[in-house]
Amino acid sequence: MKRFKVILMGAGSRGRNYTDIMAHYSDRFEVVGVADPVKERREYIREKHNISPDKCFERWEEMLSIPKFADIAIIATLDQDHVGPAVKAAELGYDMLLEKPIAPTAEDCAKIKKAADANGVKAVVCHVxxxxxxxxxxxxxxxxxxxxxxxxxxxxxxxxxxxxxxxxxxxxxxxxxxxxxxxxxxxxxxxxxxxxxxxxxxxxxxxxxxxxxxTKENAPDGAPDRCTDNCPYNEECYYSAYKHYYNEGATIGSKRAVTKMPEPTDEQILKALAEGPYGRCVYKCDNxxxxxxxxxxxxxxxxxxxxxxxxxxxxxxxxxxxxxxxxxxxxxxxxxxxxxxxxxxxxxxxxxxxxxxxxxSGHGGGDGGIVNALYDYLAGIRKATEVxxxxxxxxxxxxxxxxxxxxxxxxxxxxxxxxxxxxx
Ligand SMILES: NC(=O)c1ccc[n+]([C@@H]2O[C@H](COP(=O)([O-])OP(=O)(O)OC[C@H]3O[C@@H](n4cnc5c(N)ncnc54)[C@H](O)[C@@H]3O)[C@@H](O)[C@H]2O)c1
The missing domain is CATH 3.30.360.10 (Dihydrodipicolinate Reductase; domain 2)
Structure with missing residues (x-):
């Protein structure tokens, strides 16, 4: 059975998820490189897959500045940071698992498509x-x-x-x-x-x-800018940050998202809510x-x-x-x-x-499904029209x-x- 070597750019929630699944299918995939500026996220991937330290990078730019050392590049950085790594990875000849959206503008989507076509690489977009x-x-x-x-x-x-x-x-x-x-x-x-x-x-x-x-117009009278600034509506507001990220019932996924820590402590969560974006009143954000x-x-x-x-x-x-x-x-x-x-x-x-x-099971089985489909497509088991x-x-x-x-x-x-x- 063919075993594909994989590099990961962006070890956040999606990147971690796909590579966790790949670790489960270690007869088909081997994760050999990671890039992410957040040390804890990078370290999680390094340890999980036993990656050599010289193949762990703070930024995708560094990882793609060295010669190609794997078959597949997973691009799981945020939306506006897809075009850079995708074009560069295509130029280096990596096949890709590219998170959706391809890119935020039609022009950048077209750039990625052109780079993939020009370099004859295969890419699967994560329509899980x-x-x-x-x-x-x-x-x-x-x-x-x-x-x-x-x-x-x-x-x-x-x-x-x-x-x-x-x-x-x-x-x-x-x-x-x-x-x-x-x-x-x-x-x-x-x-x-x-x-x-x-x-x-x-x-x-x-x-x-x-x-x-x-919107601001819908903020309750007298609500402060943050739930953590003694908001008087914390008890009744559907969107109190305590309810979503701290109190009993808050999920580990939401706690990780807020703190960017794999196993966040209560102290880290409260600090993140007091200082970061997720403690803000939902009616007073810059959305x-x-x-x-x-x-x-x-x-x-x-x-x-x-x-x-x-x-x-x-x-x-x-x-x-x-x-x-x-x-x-x-x-x-x-x-x-x-x-x-x-x-x-x-x-x-x-x-x-x-x-x-x-x-x-992520996304109703779609996360596992797409990893399997990627394997089948690259191994020649499924056609392009089937993915x-x-x-x-x-x-x-x-x-x-x-x-x-x-x-x-x-x-x-x-x-x-x-x-x-x-x-x-
Ligand atoms: N397919 C789906 O259903 C689905 C669901 C959610 C998100 N997404 C998409 O997946 C992508 C990632 O989302 P996420 O939720 O994992 O976000 P995230 O913020 O958890 O992860 C993004 C990671 O990229 C890292 N990063 C930033 N700059 C970098 C650089 N220069 N080099 C390497 N890494 C860098 C960040 O530190 C972060 O860890 C987004 O494009 C998002 O829209 C897809």
Whole structure:
């Protein structure tokens, strides 16, 4: 069995996750290099994979300044820091596992695609949802023609109010300037899913949406700038930083995100909340990404699609796909299939119970799924069309950029014209 050597750029939450999974499949992968400015994160990876100290770097720039010493580069730095390492890694001849989004702008996405094409490297973009038992099961039902020809899709991405507050109000993905628009960060997965599930291309697109709730105008009277400044609303506020990061019930993942420590102490958490971004009042942050948005699309063969992404819910995705023979309502790992023939609904369990307890369970099994798909693709077991390969992902990213153009300008965007203009 082929064993691929891997280097990791960005040993944060995603990088750690993928390499932990690779350690589980040590017959297929060997992690041999790491770059991250945060010592604790770098050290975790070094120790876990027994990496030689001369292959541990503070920055990707240093790691990619030496000759190629592995097969695969994982790029798991933050969004705005994908284009640099991806272009350089492609030039050095590394195949890539590239975190989504490819890059925050259409121009940078095109740069990465050009570099990969020019150097003949393969790249898989981390559209992890495709690899979940839930969505791969749904895809199979559609491909088997269970509901006939698809006429229409309604897809909802419910971000969840606490996830919105953590990532898109206080956290890393709160401003378009520092990262990218919400639709790109959160929903490039969904637009990827819709095109992949239906096997059709989008022809026209339109979008509406704004940041409406998480704004200064909605701060309760007299609330200080930080929850840690004796905010009188800590008890009742849904978004109190103590509830999310400190009190009983706060997850280890959220504590790690706030402190950047693998095993944070209470003292470290309280310090991070008092000084860092996650202790801020959610109504007094510098966020500018939308908290609700809709996208309306026309696809080939007059198929219509609506997509809605918003913060004001518990979280979770729901997909309703309507065809000429019936419809499928898919959510929470199940597909409910209504057949026009007998007017009955049957339920199919798409993902096994207990999936949430395994090493590969991140993103509903998608994190483990994509690592396996990467292996199969690079080992020649799966074709490019069977994975979320860079070319395919690039096309899906263009839907996001076109939707944003529509949202800002109040227009309907023709995808053919939009793509031609961009690639001119
Ligand atoms: N596929 C998905 O579903 C999914 C989910 C969450 C995040 N993401 C994406 O994954 C990427 C990483 O997100 P994350 O949550 O792991 O963020 P993170 O902040 O936990 O990790 C990013 C890491 O990059 C490191 N870094 C910064 N500058 C560096 C440099 N010059 N060289 C090397 N490392 C450097 C940081 O220190 C940090 O440890 C982002 O692009 C994000 O949008 C994807």
């Amino acid at each position: 949802l495709r690899y979940t038992p839930m969505y791969s099961g749904l895809k199979k039902l559609l491909d088997d023609g269970v509901i006939g020809e698809i006429m229409s899709v309604d897809h909802i991405e419910a971000v969840g109010n606490t996830h919105q507050a953590h990532s898109f109000v206080r956290g890393n993905w709160r401003t378009t300037k520092e990262t990218s628009c919400m639709l790109l960060q959160k929903s490039c997965h969904d637009l990827d899913l819709i095109q992949w599930l239906t096997g059709k291309e989008c022809t026209r697109i339109q979008s509406f949406g704004s940041l409406t709730h998480f 500018d990404v939308v908290d609700h948005q809709t996208v309306n699309m026309e696809f080939a063969d007059s198929m219509t699609v609506t997509f809605s992404m918003n913060a004001f819910n518990e979280g979770g995705r729901r997909t309703r796909i309507m065809g000429t023979k019936g419809e499928i309502n898919a959510y929470e790992n199940q597909a409910h299939i209504y057949s026009f023939a007998d007017r009955k609904t049957t339920t199919v369990q798409l993902a096994p119970e207990g999936l949430g307890e395994t090493i590969e 979320s390969e860079l070319d395919i992902s690039f096309k899906n990213h263009l839907l996001v950029f076109a939707a944003e153009e529509s949202r800002k300008n109040g227009t309907v965007v023709d995808m053919k014209e939009f793509t031609e203009n961009l690639l001119k």
